[in-house]
Amino acid sequence: MAKIGLHGIRHAYGVRPGRPNDYALKEVSHDWEDGGAYALLGPSGCGKTTLLNIISGLVTPSEGQILFDGRDVTHLSTEERNIAQVFQFPVIYDTMTVFDNLAFPLRNRGVPEAEVRRKVNEILEITGLADRAKRKARGLTADLKQKISLGRGLVRSDVNAILFDEPLTVIDPHMKWQLRSQLKMLHRQFGFTMVYVTHDQTEALTFADKVVVMYEGEIVQIGTPAELFERPSHTFVGYFIGSPGMNVLPAQVDGASIIVGDQSIAIDRAPKIAGASRIELGIRPEFIRLGREGMPVTVTKVEDIGRQKIVRAAFAGKPIAIVLPEDGEIPTDARVSFDPQGINIYADSWRVAVEG
Numbered sequence: 581m582a583k584i585g586l587h588g589i590r591h592a593y594g595v596r597p598g599r600p601n602d603y604a605l606k607e608v609s610h611d612w613e614d615g616g617a618y619a620l621l622g623p624s625g626c627g628k629t630t631l632l633n634i635i636s637g638l639v640t641p642s643e644g645q646i647l648f649d650g651r652d653v654t655h656l657s658t659e660e661r662n663i664a665q666v667f668q669f670p671v672i673y674d675t676m677t678v679f680d681n682l683a684f685p686l687r688n689r690g691v692p693e694a695e696v697r698r699k700v701n702e703i704l705e706i707t708g709l710a711d712r713a714k715r716k717a718r719g720l721t722a723d724l725k726q727k728i729s730l731g732r733g734l735v736r737s738d739v740n741a742i743l744f745d746e747p748l749t750v751i752d753p754h755m756k757w758q759l760r761s762q763l764k765m766l767h768r769q770f771g772f773t774m775v776y777v778t779h780d781q782t783e784a785l786t787f788a789d790k791v792v793v794m795y796e797g798e799i800v801q802i803g804t805p806a807e808l809f810e811r812p813s814h815t816f817v818g819y820f821i822g823s824p825g826m827n828v829l830p831a832q833v834d835g836a837s838i839i840v841g842d843q844s845i846a847i848d849r850a851p852k853i854a855g856a857s858r859i860e861l862g863i864r865p866e867f868i869r870l871g872r873e874g875m876p877v878t879v880t881k882v883e884d885i886g887r888q889k890i891v892r893a894a895f896a897g898k899p900i901a902i903v904l905p906e907d908g909e910i911p912t913d914a915r916v917s918f919d920p921q922g923i924n925i926y927a928d929s930w931r932v933a934v935e936g
C-alpha cells in the first residue's frame with residue numbers, strides 16, 4: 581500500500597484552459613495517508629471521477645504531480661502504478677466460473693496456485709459467493725456480478741491502492757449496507773489504501789475514515805464524519821452533509837455579535853471577516869433549541885420522521901429547519917435559541933475563525 585501525494589494537480593479536458601472554470605479539477609494539493617480509507621463525495625459533475633482517474637492513471641493531469649510513496653507516477657500507466665479498480669458496472673468474464681474470475685488477477689501475475697486457492701477462498705467467504713464458486717458468471721444477477729468485481733478488486737494484497745467508482749450503484753439496497761460493512765471490515769483487517777467515489781453521503785460516511793467533499797471542481801473539505809458535521813469548512817459541506825442540511829442565514833457582524841434580520845446573537849469573540857463581501861451564519865437543525873424563550877419564530881410545518889420531528893419555520897424572514905426529539909414539545913408562541921457550540925460564521929462561503 582502507498583501514501584498518495586497530489587501536488588498542484590489541475591485538469592482541463594479542453595485545450596488551452598485560461599479561466600478557473602475551464603478546469604474540471606481546480607488545484608488539488610494533498611497527501612493521502614498510507615492505509616487510509618477515503619471517500620470522494622460530491623454532486624454529479626463536481627470532478628470526483630476526474631480525480632479518481634488521475635490517481636489511477638486513466639487521465640494524465642494538465643498540471644501537477646502524483647507521487648506514490650514519494651515516487652513520481654504522473655506519467656505511468658494504471659498497470660505500472662499497480663492499482664486495483666472497481667467500476668460502477670461489473671467488469672468480469674462471463675464464460676469463466678466465479679472462482680476463475682477471482683483467480684484471474686492473481687494467475688495473471690504468476691502467483692503460485694496454492695496461494696491463488698487460499699486467497700480466492702478467503703474472498704469467496706467474505707463476499708458470500710462461496711456456494712457459487714463453480715458456476716459460470718453468465719446468468720448471475722447484476723448484484724452477484726458486481727460482488728465478483730468487488731472481489732477481484734480485493735483479491736490482490738500487493739496493490740498500492742484500491743479505487744472504487746460508485747461500486748454499489750447496481751446493488752440491491754438491502755445488500756448495499758452489508759457490502760459496505762464488509763469493505764470497512766476488510767479495510768480494518770488488511771489496511772488497504774482505499775479511495776471510494778460516491779454521491780451518497782450515507783455511503784461515504786459509513787465507509788470512510790476521511791471524507792473528501794468536492795464541489796465545482798474543488799476539494800472544499802477533507803475531514804472525519806464528525807468534523808464535517810460539526811465544523812463544515814464551506815457552506816456547501818453544511819448543506820450537502822446532514823438531513824436536513826445546515827441552515828445558512830444571511831448575516832452581518834457587529835463586533836462579537838451576529839445580526840440576522842432584526843435579531844442579534846452574541847458569540848464568544850469577533851470573527852475575522854475583513855474584506856468579505858458576504859457573511860452567513862450556519863447552524864445545523866440539531867443545534868437549534870425550540871421553546872418559550874429566545875428569539876421569535878413562526879412554525880410553518882412539522883414532519884414526523886420516526887424518532888425525530890423536523891420543524892420547518894420562518895426565522896428573521898428566512899426558512900429554517902429544526903430537529904426535535906419525537907416527544908419534543910412545540911409551544912404555541914414558539915421561540916428559538918442557537919446553541920453557541922453549533923454556530924459557524926462564513927465569509928464568502930468559507931468558514932472563518934473566531935479571533936482569539
Ligand SMILES: Nc1ncnc2c1ncn2[C@@H]1O[C@H](COP(=O)(O)OP(=O)(O)OP(=O)(O)O)[C@@H](O)[C@H]1O
Nearest residue numbers: 593594604622623624625626627628629630631779
Ligand atoms: N472526457 C471528458 N471530456 C470533456 N469533459 C469531461 C470529460 N469527463 C468529464 N468531463 C466534465 O468534467 C466535469 C467533471 O466531471 P466528472 O465526471 O469528474 O464528475 P463527477 O463528480 O464524477 O460526476 P458524476 O458523479 O456524474 O460521475 C464535468 O463538467 C464533466 O462534464
